[in-house]
Amino acid sequence: MAEKKLMKGNEALAEGAIRAGCRFFAGYPITPQNEIPEYMSWRMPQVGGAFVQAESEVSAINMIYGAGATGVRCMTSSSSPGISLKQEGISYCAGADLPVFIGNVMRGGPGLGNIAGAQGDYWQATRGGGHGDYRTFVMAPNCVTELGNFPHKCFEVSFKYRIPSMVLTDGLLGQMMEPVDFKHPEIDPKSLPEPDWALGVARGRGKRIVKSYDLKEGGVEIMVNERVKRYQRIEASEVMYEEKMLEDAEVALVAYGISARVSVAAMKMAREKGLKVGLFRPITLWPFPKARLVELSARIKSFVVVEMSLGQMVEDVLLSLNGRAPVHLYAKPGASLITAEEVCAALEKIMKKGAKEYAAVK
């Protein structure tokens, strides 16, 4: 086995993208994701790829739009305010069915906010963010090893279904260091087949067009309906989640990313106090693991969502369960750190009170 390496989350994400065959990166600096472009700036030339520090986030996403149209595995990354600037470009990539990969290392917001870790971009990531009807495949890692491995899955899904993909992480995971275990063999992009839609030298083949618009009557409707079929296939086969100690649990914590790590600690504390608590961790945020939550509601009495936001994923939990079980929220907005102690205290409050309806706990 290769020697384990201690890496920052941001570095692992960058290395993971390169191992997954990414050969073009364009970005613009912003804390707390600066290690990604910094890493790419020296690593890309080593693998024959290209790194561009663009003049702005808007420029970077449009470079990815162009690179993606040629079928190359490409990436851009930023943090919350910068991801907002990229939204128009992401919408265009979605409209042109391009398999581009985006990293969002979330920080405090709204506005310029601060540079600490937060989870306030869930809606932006899963609801489109940009204009128009579209989806983005969104994965939420909870450790540095997952940050290193998820780009592989993102590129795989992106190319299989022609959809932009995103790793949604935060400043905590981006800045922390852990041993990394890269699980996938490295991909040599030269070994990948040329997609049958990719632009390039057209000699010996028919004309190809990459575009996000169609002015013919009903043209866009046809494009969208064709895309919806791919979205449905993703929803049917690409959902990922993790469960911990749910077998005998009365209450399930529901959390993603760094909040899920805190929730594991809270779950262990609660178990020591005799409370039957487990954890449900959505790994793909879109597609959201709706069906599994419904199955669990047959035996789990209530669900407690833990988020470092005002409460965004909680709405997906509510929509999934559709009244089948009470849902509670422990929310920590404003880029403030969640501690296991406070989550455990919230659990005790909820379980003793036995609240029957939706409640936000403080």
Add this chain to the structure above:
Amino acid sequence: MYQGIRISGFGGQGVISAGVLLAQAGMMDGKEVSFFPAYGAEMRGGTANCSVVVASDEVTTPIVSMPDTAIVLNEPSLAKFEPMVRPGGLLIINTSLINSRPTRKDIRILEVPCNAIAAGLGNGKVMNMVALGAFAAATGAISVDAIARALPKVYKKLKPEVIELNVNALRRGAEFKVN
């Protein structure tokens, strides 16, 4: 074994370096580890702190909110982190720079004059290693030898004599005992 550690001091005291080194040593020793730095607009002379977890099993949260051990290297850090230490936990105090005395009776106190020891070894910069040596000996979470083995992995450009100086500092720190 599950050790949540907070290390805190002035920027420039080697707080972050000590944290990374501890994580690297734990990993090389076959343990599960995490390291998380406070990364505000930090600067030399400002405050710096980091969270490290060294565990025999899974590391849950990397945010160490109730440290099993707090290593405080300057005066403001004592005021900030003494109240956070888990009851029965350990507080390592750099008495070279901290004049106040801790007030809690439910935690163990280990006083180490880190700067004085480092100066005695001929280089004040290794004061963070004195503190790590004291931590290793007092908790048994990681051995001094494991930290010594990690040094050239984290600091690849260090000359052998500088590594030796750091190892000496670790060993001197390990001689201090909880009061």
